[in-house]
Amino acid sequence: MEQAHQPARRTYAFAWSGHRNPEREQATLRVWMGAAVLLAYGTFAWFHPSHDVALLTRVIALYVCYGAFSLLVVSRMSAPSVARLTVTTIADQSILGLALAAGGATALPMLWVMFWFLIGSGCRYGKQTLAVSCSTALIVVLALGTWQPWWRANLPAAIGLGLSVLAASVYLSVLVDRLGSANRDLARQASTDPLTGLSNRYALENIVNRAMAAPAAGGDNATALLLIDLDGFKEVNDTYGHAVGDMLLQSFAQQLARRMRKSDTIARLGGDEFVVLAHQVRDRAAVLLVADGIHSVLGALTSVQERPVSVSASIGACLLPGATTTRQADMTAVLRAADRAMYRAKSLGQGKTVFAEPRDFELH
Incomplete structure (x- = not known):
């Protein structure tokens, strides 16, 4: 018998978390959020010009271009792609790492973006994509603490950032599991006859x-x-x-x-x-x-x-x-x-x- 609580058909390797097209949503956010950050640092560079701020602004502009390109690709592709999702997840954290490396102390206000990427990956796609984002972020932090002058001089800050990324990822993983279990329970209840346990x-x-x-x-x-x-x-x-x-x-x-x-x-x-x-x-x-x-x-x-x-x-x-x-x-x-x-x-x-x-x- 095909029970009401049979597992849902899976056409994609990650949970879509209820969004109709989360890839398109994420690409759109890249453009708009990136443009907002670019405007903020562009204004700052106008009033406080420096080599680090100018370099950081160029990296942010690069990210906005990348976001526009990813939005164009996703809009033209009807089917989701595991490979594309993996590449964009790594690219998000990697370009952020370039910005942190380019700006040094000036780029510190952008640290929230690293956690924003973690939350977006976990909530939109599930634990596997969260693991990819977390691993990339930890590699970025390791690289900053090894080669970037400001982070090398402030190694405890790099260690604290790495531990924060790891702790946030573990917590998000547990939360994704609980939300997924709750959603499956709701789906079973919605498709099951309460008296007999058969499909409704x-x-x-x-x-x-x-x-x-x-x-x-x-x-x-x-x-x-x-x-x-x-x-x-x-x-x-x-x-x-x-x-x-x-x-x-x-x-x-x-x-x-x-x-x-x-x-x-x-x-x-x-x-x-x-x-x-x-x-x-x-x-x-x-x-x-x-x-x-x-x-x-x-x-x-x-x-x-x-x-x-x-x-x-x-x-x-x-x-x-x-x-x-x-x-x-x-x-x-x-x-x-x-x-x-x-x-x-x-x-x-x-x-x-x-x-x-x-x-x-x-x-x-």
């Missing part, structure tokens, strides 16, 4: 839409949706109360999860309506085998807490249209078609399965 409608919609977007929807790769309505559930609720009814739903969900294939998705839409999304079915005969398994589960479910129950299922089955078919549909249309087939099954008596027809997809 939201999670099912995502899976159905992905299945219909697949280019190969025929043959052995076809997917079928089976809408299950429990016949006799209302009588159980009326006779024994809602607590027993809830236990019946939980018991059915557990038994169904054990019976279905691991590749299938099981969801509860609400009330006594469930869905089985059967993947990799060849034809209607294969779908009927899945439906027979559902009927068998209910046939074996004869009591709940030593109270006799008699529950069956009316099933509306629907083969999902794929991306290569001319008929366009979404989950709402598929559920509507399966629902109409399910009501036809109900009209035939308990424990029946009926397939949706093309006309069931039409709006009436």
